[in-house]
Amino acid sequence: MSETVEKIEIACLVNGEWRSARVYPLARLLDVIRGEMRLTGTKEGCGEGECGACALLMNGAIVNSCLVPAAEADGAEIHTIEGVASGDQLSAVQSAFLECGGAQCGICTPGMVIAAAALLARHPHPGDAEIREGLAGNLCRCTGYQKIFTSVVRACESGREKSPGNR
Amino acid sequence: MEEKYIGHSVERKEGREKVTGRARYVDDLAFPDMVHGVTVRSSVARGRILGIRYGDGIPWNEFTIVTAKDIPGANEIALILHDQPCLASEFINHPEEPVVLLAHPDKYLLEEARRAVRIDVEAMPAVFTIEDSLAKGTIVWGEDNVLKAYHVDKGDVDSAWAAADVIVEGEYRTGAQEQLYIENQGMIAVANPTDGVTVWGSLQCPYYVHKALMPLFGLPAEKIRVIQAETGGGFGGKEEYPSMIAAHAALLAWKSGKRVKIVYDRAEDMVATTKRHPSRTRHRTGVTRDGKLVAMDIDLAIDGGAYATLSAVVLSRATIHSAGPYVCPNVRIRSQAVATNAPPHGAFRGFGAPQSVFAIERHLDQVARAVNLTPEELRRRNFLRKDQTTATGQIIHEDVNFSGLLDRAFKESDYHAKRARFEKENPGATVKRGIGFSSFMHGAGFTGSGEVYLASVVEVEATAEGCVRVLAASTEIGQGANTIFSQIAADALGISYDRIDVAQPDTGAVPNSGPTVASRTSMVVGNLVEKAALNLKNTLVESGLLCDACTEDEFVRACKRYIETRGTLRARAKYEPPPGLHWDDTTYSGDAYGTYAWAVYVAEVAVDTVTYEARVSDFVAVQEIGKVIHPVLAAGQIEGGVAQAIGMSLYENVVWREGRMANGQMTNYIMPTAADIPPIRVFFEEQPYPFGPHGAKGIGELPMDGPAPAILNAIENATGISLREIPATPEVLMEAMAEKAGALV
Structure with a gap:
């Protein structure tokens, strides 16, 4: 080659x-x-x-x-x-992952944060089924996904997340 | 001691690095002079090496090539025994056995070169199953294929059968399971005779790698240095195998004089590294008509693969957990780990216990039916209580309350109402629903005299600015060790969490606090962190620089003054066993563990009789784990373990072909996604354990043990089908349903 x-x-x-x-x-x-x-x-x-x-x-x-x-x-x-972060200022998704225990070993976290942000750009207030569907392409072996779902909900509640494309 | 941080969900120490992508894992490290390394492996399961050929069209003179004859010291990966070679030189014992190592700066060319190496092997008869290994028709390890065997005897089983009204027999099997940490394994090494060997890597146990590299290079301890990079999950998979990759990278570095990086891709990681031991357990249980256990005869075998590695210890934990948390006056356990020509099976969260807990908890549902009791009533009549003894004769001194855990789990899961409702709704429905549970325990820390043998040490050091660093070889692999150690140290010193940091595990800089395994990091090492921190404070008090009840400012000033006038401010703590623990290795009896976590898990399932798919639709996990140090991390451990165990129960099927994993890809080895995992509802009971930090017990492995039997018990409740084997894939369910339908015709 x-x-x-x-x-x-x-x-x-x-x-x-x-x-x-x-x-x-x-x-x-x-x-x-x-x-x-x-x-x-x-x-x-x-x-x-x-x-x-x-x-x-x-x-x-x-x-x-x-x-x-x-x-x-x-x-x-x-x-x-x-x-995704602006300098030291974490995005709403990143802050939520940090607060809610959405990251454990951290290796899936960058992809998961991107996927969560993309999900929130499509569905600003996703339901449980939409969150699961939106993250089903990102595998996590540590968390059992529960704290990741909580993180997405928290990010959504905090309402600070802008479209990741706008950063 | 005030609990300002313990019991609270403080921010994960390295959390910011992780959510921003700044955390550096081994494959993120790059150096200008670095070259890449790959491993050329056997293609047959067992045989004699006749020769190695290097194919045409590859500029071989540009490559560093290492075979067994380039090893400066002993050709072995030292662990418990020394039977596993670093590179096969004469005999091949499994299909992924490493034979040749190659290094080159160009990754693409390296891959072509790997494919151009031919290893000629004269094939020899091989063994691939527990049954074939036990039949001893072909001996592939030692004199009888037996890597390790244990006998546990309590009471007199042979005489006890007479007292039994009913005897129930059953055989249960569990398959291999891949740890499937999302970060593949990898190492970077520099090595030369003058400076010795230094490796950076993705690993759980720096001192295991250190121990393995010394004989390989014939170098003393101080010439070997092992540094942990940020590690993307372990689950046991990075307990012993990293020694192999470190050895390979270091040999290539030694010969090439360059820094060498070996990072496995997913396919290589899945086929070549360790997996959970497949198991076969036979139970023969004698019970009275009113449901009292009178005799338990347990015959357990696990498949260890081609070399001894950790199988003896995995078997030990499987053995001790195989009789469950029940009282039975007469117990006989015969267990064996046997060799086959598969890559060695190894550590995986639970470490033998998930296999034997699956067997006993499936079996007890059969026993209950045989004596016309509900599964819960049978268990209630036999639950282990305070002052009673386990199978190894350990007297339980804790006020263990299994009936209470069961009550809470049933209440939270609405067990009885659901059971009644499903019974009414299932007839005629294509999706059958069911609910089942398991009750179990998990011993925390090393087994028996293991912790005494480890003799772990932790140090803490203060700076003149009043910051305190924890020095331990225990690794952060996602479970939260950095955070928990910091919480413990902060509360012990009465200073803020932000003043604590945890040193990067580096055998050149930290003492050996033991391996990061066996649910021991918070409970055993955390306790040493607390003691070391208290010793540090005491040093300041004794030197007259600090009073016992000090403020943070006073602490900071005292550190500054101490360091200015006396130099380094450092303190340590060494493991001492809790008083009164006795273990006898020869009779395999006594206090197997300092303490246990106790749990009852309830699973609800939906089984589709058209697609044969079983799904877990709800999950309740109730456990008593002593003091909860960090509620979010603790719940995260339970949820993650339950999810892995759901994978083991229903989805994760290693397909074997002549000792080789045939489905070594994430496309055909299926782990649960966000769409597959039900709500996992976690509840803690806290009964402080006097010898854990603030009363904490170990919990990392506990959640791996209980889900599989709870899920299969639920499937039996839903369908009437009693499956004895995991994973219960749709294929398995289809066959079982067809068999049941056939039997009804």
């Missing part, structure tokens, strides 16, 4: 800043974000789109970045976990 395929230059608007990288066209967006761009908050859990640890927002939609070829991200607007 390395001998026959040329690297290409891609550029993305990552957390509000244009970033470029020379990568193989089929390199995983996950590896580009974590490797070339050194944004390691996005995690790899399974590499096959099952666990959601690598979730980020691409052009406003939540994607599993392990399944996105780098070439497809050229020109895209990307939001990762690093862009």
